[in-house]
Amino acid sequence: MSRVADRLAAVKPSASMAVSQAARELAATGVDVIDLGLGEPDFTTPAHITEAAFDAARTSRILYTPALGTLELRRAVARKFQQENGLDFEVDEIAVANGAKQIIFNALMATLNEGDEAILPAPYFVSYPEMVKLFGGVPVAPQCTAESGFRLTPEMLEEAISPRTRWLFLNLPGNPSGAVYTEAELKGLGEVLAKHPQVMVLSDEIYEHILFDDRQFVSFGKACPELRDRSLIINGVSKAYAMTGWRVGYAAGPRDLIKAMAMVQSQSCTSVCTVAQTAAQVALEGPQQDVSRFREAFERRRNLVVKEIARIDGLTLDPPGGAFYAYISCKALIGALTPQGERLEDDKAVTRYLLDEAHVAAVPGEAYGLSPFFRISTATSEAVLSDAITRIAAAVAKLER
Secondary structure, eight states, X not given: OOOSOGGGGGOOOOHHHHHHHHHHHHHTTTOOOEEXXXXXXXXXXXXXXXXXXXXXXXXXXXXXXXXXXXXXXXHHHHHHHHHHHOOOOOGGGEEEESSHHHHHHHHHHHHOOTTOEEEOOBSOOTHHHHHHHHTTOXXXXXXXXXXXXXXXXXXXXXXXXXXXXXXXXXXXXXTTTOOOOOHHHHHHHHHHHTTOTTOEEEEEOTTTTOBOTTOOOOOHHHHOGGGGGGEEEEEESTTTTTOGGGOOEEEEOOHHHHHHHHHHHXXXXXXXXXXXXXXXXXXXXXXXXXXXXXXXXXXXXXXXHHHHHTTSTTOBOOOOSBSSXXXXXXXXXXXXXXXXXXXXXXXXXXXXHIIIIIOEEOEEGGGGTOOSEEEEEOOSOHHHHHHHHHHHHHHHHTOBO
């Protein structure tokens, strides 16, 4: 008799974590592996943030905080939304959790009933469908191809909505594709949603500050203010401030939803680490030049990857408009034979080949709901990226097509 709950049977572990684990295992045998599986900035957290956290730990009593977060941090989040996004929220409309993923987890636990549907435009972040399934929900994944810029259209949204639809997930800009929506495109989605009052919107804006080619970020909340009472705007400090391990995410939304999410959090982890909340507050309120510096570095890396992938016969890459990933089409490699005589049947086989032959770890497109692609993280140095792409090129050249 299994000790594991039945609801876990349909849930898969994180594909990006699994790829990185495979890379670590191969590296442990002495192989020089380049791991481009996880999306994690290679920069150090800015010193003024770390110093503020250290001072708080050294001089203050570190106690429990309210489930929704300290008043000081929630005020800082409210100011951030007002100043950067033109959105006005009171502190009781703000929630803080252990990363944006826990915000999403809490929101789904608070709202999903068995059989409720969530629309996840594919390619989507790997954890979205698994979290939906954890609570008995049903992922619905319209295919947003490269031809559509990896973006959901109003027509696709209308077709995907049913009476059981509870949530629409948006990721602005997108992981893994780097897709960026214009304000007009978001308004077009909002016009469809206006006809379906049962549908809430979860707008994951964690990559807000990582935009390229002089693009301007527009929050879903700003584009569609008429949907304010059913929109949850999610963000955090992990990506923009190189603070992945600090685990602080935040969100703004309707009071009743935020209250329900607070109840979930109070009965699970109680609250976020007090010192990490201090660090997040200082990140939002302090100097912002590091955010710009990081973004500029990510754009240089994006440019390098786009240029070098274009040289590889058999791979194509639509330049991402934001985030720090490259979602590379490997359609031309499907069916190819490796030097060992094995046929590459799908993008999972392609990434396995790249790990074995090139010693480069990438995540297969099937994990994001759209194949045949693979994702590499560009959140590492230009030297490492150049080495990785040189290895990939050499491995692809060995295939018989």
